[in-house]
Amino acid sequence: xxxxxxxxxxxxxxxxxxxxxxxxxxFFTFLFGAKIHEVPKLxxxxxxxxxxxxxxxGYFGFKDYFQSLCDTVDGGKDFYLLGSDFxxxxxAQAAVDKAFADPNKWTQMSILSTAGSGIFSSDRTIQDxxxxxxxxxxxxxxxxx
Numbered sequence: 001x002x003x004x005x006x007x008x009x010x011x012x013x014x015x016x017x018x019x020x021x022x023x024x025x026x027f028f029t030f031l032f033g034a035k036i037h038e039v040p041k042l043x044x045x046x047x048x049x050x051x052x053x054x055x056x057x058g059y060f061g062f063k064d065y066f067q068s069l070c071d072t073v074d075g076g077k078d079f080y081l082l083g084s085d086f087x088x089x090x091x092a093q094a095a096v097d098k099a100f101a102d103p104n105k106w107t108q109m110s111i112l113s114t115a116g117s118g119i120f121s122s123d124r125t126i127q128d129x130x131x132x133x134x135x136x137x138x139x140x141x142x143x144x145x
Contacts, residue, residue, distance in 0.1 A: 032092035033085040048083030049074075
């Protein structure tokens, strides 16, 4: 309950980054990928052309097997920025591996993560999108009475 109160308080004060800094929360600790303000520039620049070229040339083996993947993200078509996020993904995965190697720490992080995951409920998420992203009113279900 204290954890949920902490997260709710940080959200209300627009201090979500402070809540994200808590290393005890497994779903917060292993974040990776581009920040929202970086996305337009990354899309404009394109990403990881050298790696795609290496894959296409068969450097990693299975040249034909990865052809469709390369076609999907090559030439500025990497809309979801898979290439840009790959390095930070590998860094996050290394942090996961390190934490997992310590069973006590992993167990503690997993329990706290599960206990604090209520903030990510679909009801709260949809309500947030309705009000802040889409700017529409919630459709209320008529009462039975």
